[in-house]
Amino acid sequence: xxxxxxxxxxxxxxxxxxxxxxxxxxxxxxxxxxxxxxxxxxxxxxxxxxxxxxxxxxxxxxxxxxxxxxxxxxxxxxxxxxxxxxxxxxxxxxxxxxxxxxxxxxxxxxxxxxxxxxxxxxxxxxxxxxxxxxxxxxxxxxxxxxxxxxxxxxxxxxxxxxxxxxxxxxxxxxxxxxxxxxxxxxxxxxxxxxxxxxxxxxxxxxxxxxxxxxxxxxxxxxxxxxxxxxxxxxxxxxxxxxxxxxxxxxxxx
Amino acid sequence: xxxxxxxxxxxxxxxxxxxxxxxxxxxxxxxxxxxxxxxxxxxxxxxxxxxxxxxxxxxxxxxxxxxxxxxxxxxxxxxxxxxxxxxxxxxxxxxxxxxxxxxxxxxxxxxxxxxxxxxxxxxxxxxxxxxxxxxxxxxxxxxxxxxxxxxxxxxxxxxxxxxxxxxxxxxxxxxxxxxxxxxxxxxxxxxxxxxxxxxxxxxxxxxxxxxxxxxxxxxxxxxxxxxxxxxxxxxxxxxxxxxxxxxxxxxxxxxxxxxxxxxxxxxxxxxxxxxxxxxxxxxxxxxxxxxxxxxxxxxxxxxxxxxxxxxxxxxxxxxxxxxxxxxxxxxxxxxxxxxxxxxxxxxxxxxxxxxxxxxxxxxxxxxxxxxxxxxxxxxxxxxxxxxxxxxxxxxxxxxxxxxxxxxxxxxxxxxxxxxxxxxxxxxxxxxxxxxxxxxxxxxxxxxxxxxxxxxxxxxxxxxxxxxxxxxxxxxxxxxxxxxxxxxxxxxxxxxxxxxxxxxxxxxxxxxxxxxxxxxxxxxxxxxxxxxxx
Numbered sequence: 001x002x003x004x005x006x007x008x009x010x011x012x013x014x015x016x017x018x019x020x021x022x023x024x025x026x027x028x029x030x031x032x033x034x035x036x037x038x039x040x041x042x043x044x045x046x047x048x049x050x051x052x053x054x055x056x057x058x059x060x061x062x063x064x065x066x067x068x069x070x071x072x073x074x075x076x077x078x079x080x081x082x083x084x085x086x087x088x089x090x091x092x093x094x095x096x097x098x099x100x101x102x103x104x105x106x107x108x109x110x111x112x113x114x115x116x117x118x119x120x121x122x123x124x125x126x127x128x129x130x131x132x133x134x135x136x137x138x139x140x141x142x143x144x145x146x147x148x149x150x151x152x153x154x155x156x157x158x159x160x161x162x163x164x165x166x167x168x169x170x171x172x173x174x175x176x177x178x179x180x181x182x183x184x185x186x187x188x189x190x191x192x193x194x195x196x197x198x199x200x201x202x203x204x205x206x207x208x209x210x211x212x213x214x215x216x217x218x219x220x221x222x223x224x225x226x227x228x229x230x231x232x233x234x235x236x237x238x239x240x241x242x243x244x245x246x247x248x249x250x251x252x253x
Numbered sequence: 254x255x256x257x258x259x260x261x262x263x264x265x266x267x268x269x270x271x272x273x274x275x276x277x278x279x280x281x282x283x284x285x286x287x288x289x290x291x292x293x294x295x296x297x298x299x300x301x302x303x304x305x306x307x308x309x310x311x312x313x314x315x316x317x318x319x320x321x322x323x324x325x326x327x328x329x330x331x332x333x334x335x336x337x338x339x340x341x342x343x344x345x346x347x348x349x350x351x352x353x354x355x356x357x358x359x360x361x362x363x364x365x366x367x368x369x370x371x372x373x374x375x376x377x378x379x380x381x382x383x384x385x386x387x388x389x390x391x392x393x394x395x396x397x398x399x400x401x402x403x404x405x406x407x408x409x410x411x412x413x414x415x416x417x418x419x420x421x422x423x424x425x426x427x428x429x430x431x432x433x434x435x436x437x438x439x440x441x442x443x444x445x446x447x448x449x450x451x452x453x454x455x456x457x458x459x460x461x462x463x464x465x466x467x468x469x470x471x472x473x474x475x476x477x478x479x480x481x482x483x484x485x486x487x488x489x490x491x492x493x494x495x496x497x498x499x500x501x502x503x504x505x506x507x508x509x510x511x512x513x514x515x516x517x518x519x520x521x522x523x524x525x526x527x528x529x530x531x532x533x534x535x536x537x538x539x540x541x542x543x544x545x546x547x548x549x550x551x552x553x554x555x556x557x558x559x560x561x562x563x564x565x566x567x568x569x570x571x572x573x574x575x576x577x578x579x580x581x582x583x584x585x586x587x588x589x590x591x592x593x594x595x596x597x598x599x600x601x602x603x604x605x606x607x608x609x610x611x612x613x614x615x616x617x618x619x620x621x622x623x624x625x626x627x628x629x630x631x632x633x634x635x636x637x638x639x640x641x642x643x644x645x646x647x648x649x650x651x652x653x654x655x656x657x658x659x660x661x662x663x664x665x666x667x668x669x670x671x672x673x674x675x676x677x678x679x680x681x682x683x684x685x686x687x688x689x690x691x692x693x694x695x696x697x698x699x700x701x702x703x704x705x706x707x708x709x710x711x712x713x714x715x716x717x718x719x720x721x722x723x724x725x726x727x728x729x730x731x732x733x734x735x736x737x738x739x740x741x742x743x744x745x746x747x748x749x750x751x752x753x754x755x756x757x758x759x760x761x762x763x764x765x766x767x768x769x770x771x772x773x774x775x776x777x778x779x780x781x782x783x784x785x786x
Binding site: 004005006007009012013015016018019020021022023024025028031032034036037038039040041042043044045046047053056089090091092093094095096097098099100104106107108109110114190193194195196197198201232 | 263264265266267268269270271272273276277278279280281282283284285286288290291292293295296297298299300301323324325326353354374375376377378379380381388390391392393394
């Protein structure tokens with residue numbers, strides 16, 4: 001659990017009022033392309049016949065919808081936008097920021113909400129059309145093939161995997177019964193690491209034939225047919241001594 | 254910053270900057286306006302992530318290391334999940350809720366849940382004005398809705414349970430509410446405030462509780478059967494109604510007790526409790542009655558005082574559907590006493606033209622019901638008379654016993670007796686049913702049985718449960734105590750109890766009276782017998 005971070009309340013104390021502005025996606029994309037300085041446009045706050053009007057105009061350089069620098073892109077993002085202002089009566093909103101060092105500070109209170117809307121133009125309509133087309137394209141596409149695919153699923157005399165398997169078997173040969181003591185040692189060291197083992201895993205580890213292994217296991221261990229660890233083998237209690245430090249004392253024959 | 258001096262419009266222009274290098278991530282902390290949060294009043298605040306969900310996600314981690322672990326368990330689990338297509342969402346620290354604590358430990362707590370989908374289609378920016386007049390826009394990274402958190406959570410589960418219990422209807426409501434109230438009273442006003450907060454309304458709980466015993470118009474309506482009040486209340490909102498209900502129910506409970514004592518009923522209560530299995534009522538009253546019964550019984554079956562017996566008889570004869578009656582029925586059913594199918598028989602009683610058996614069972618039932626009801630309040634003597642007469646009138650073969658003509662019957666019977674007919678008495682039982690006073694049952698029972706010739710009662714079912722002996726001694730006792738009419742005497746020795754048929758009872762009684770030769774006096778135009786000892 002992270003430590004409690006003391007919230008820096010300076011912003012609120014100063015009663016800094018901020019605006020929460022909803023900006024369309026394309027505009028924010030353009031803003032991301034801004035230069036280092038960060039200037040993206042101009043806001044004009046004016047009073048027209050008594051009503052407050054806020055307008056935003058995007059910088060010239062940022063109007064191109066392609067990469068920065070291409071001036072003659074086919075489409076251009078509209079330049080003029082207007083902000084519609086709302087009050088924040090329904091909600092009390094504050095802004096808090098989290099720095100990379102996990103420092104939280106309260107930046108201020110929201111005093112106005114605004115929505116940035118473009119002034120409608122042909123340009124904008126074209127842009128929107130493009131957007132809609134792109135969004136309605138389905139993610140998956142069914143395509144009809146003219147010819148059947150013949151590169152896979154050829155009938156094979158023997159599959160690759162099988163061939164490999166047989167080769168491996170041949171090379172390894174049948175599992176040989178090792179000395180009892182040797183096997184026991186192997187088992188005990190395996191049970192040091194885990195408590196429950198499947199017989200297949202034990203065969204894998206010890207490389208002993210199953211019957212031989214089972215015989216030995218029956219001697220030193222028990223089989224769990226039910227319960228949480230189903231169909232697993234574990235050592236008999238007298239043989240095991242599990243401690244948190246994983247030290248075991250075992251009795252050997 | 255350029256200011257354009259316009260003619261009709263004055264506008265000021267500001268530059269908008271979107272800083273690129275911010276290491277800070279901006280988020281919105283939204284409160285509900287109803288909570289009246291004023292950030293400027295905060296002196297100190299702490300915020301941290303609520304990582305309690307990590308436990309849930311991390312729960313699959315079983316014991317690692319030797320003990321308790323299986324070989325290859327992880328792989329197997331993974332394979333299994335893939336096979337079944339179980340996709341577990343990762344525990345993202347970034348998306349966990351915030352916990353905001355304001356003004357230290359004693360202050361408020363808030364929990365901020367992340368609102369999804371904020372940055373999907375439109376971006377939010379925070380515009381702040383810099384000292385140089387330009388605006389700076391910061392993108393909003395996340396939106397968190399903060400809600401106040403209360404410290405007292407102890408009641409929610411309880412309340413929810415209660416609420417559910419109320420809807421369930423067949424639960425012991427009263428005690429729940431009472432207990433809760435008591436508990437709350439112990440806890441003090443703390444809970445009051447909490448509940449007020451929670452419900453968000455001004456509750457009259459304090460007032461309601463204080464005015465527990467105040468008679469309220471609304472409460473009288475609530476006073477009806479628990480079910481009705483429950484259902485009606487369940488539909489209403491909580492808060493107010495809950496408070497009222499609490500008090501109402503408490504009131505109702507008390508009122509019910511009172512009413513059971515006084516038998517002062519409202520019409521609306523009629524039939525409310527019929528056939529209901531309301532634990533409260535039966536538990537309470539029956540426990541009361543059992544206590545009483547235990548007190549009064551001397552290890553015998555059902556000793557009763559004369560008054561009690563008479564009261565009980567009178568009352569039980571009533572066919573009014575009282576609380577008590579209904580209660581009795583329920584209790585009897587529940588107690589599984591020796592009067593089975595009694596309510597049915599009682600109902601049968603309503604219909605005229607009854608057979609003897611039903612009548613007899615009625616009587617037996619009446620006494621039984623009398624046993625369970627300790628306090629049988631003022632009997633309806635008026636009704637009793639008529640009911641009694643009507644009942645006896647409906648018996649076939651029994652001359653209709655009018656209040657005025659009881660003696661006639663008896664005289665007639667007495668004259669019959671002179672012919673030497675000797676009715677038999679029922680088999681003796683040890684239980685002196687109708688007598689509270691110490692009798693000598695042992696001495697009593699052999700005597701009458703010795704007297705009577707062993708003739709089985711004719712056509713009568715062997716009364717396995719007869720508790721009353723129609724003996725001279727019994728009659729004598731009655732008459733010594735107070736003057737009684739023949740009708741009263743007959744009532745004392747109910748046919749089912751004594752095991753005799755009604756005719757036999759009459760005969761025997763006449764005989765006894767003849768022997769005793771009591772003195773007579775006229776009270777209220779009725780002939781009363783009495784003895785002085």
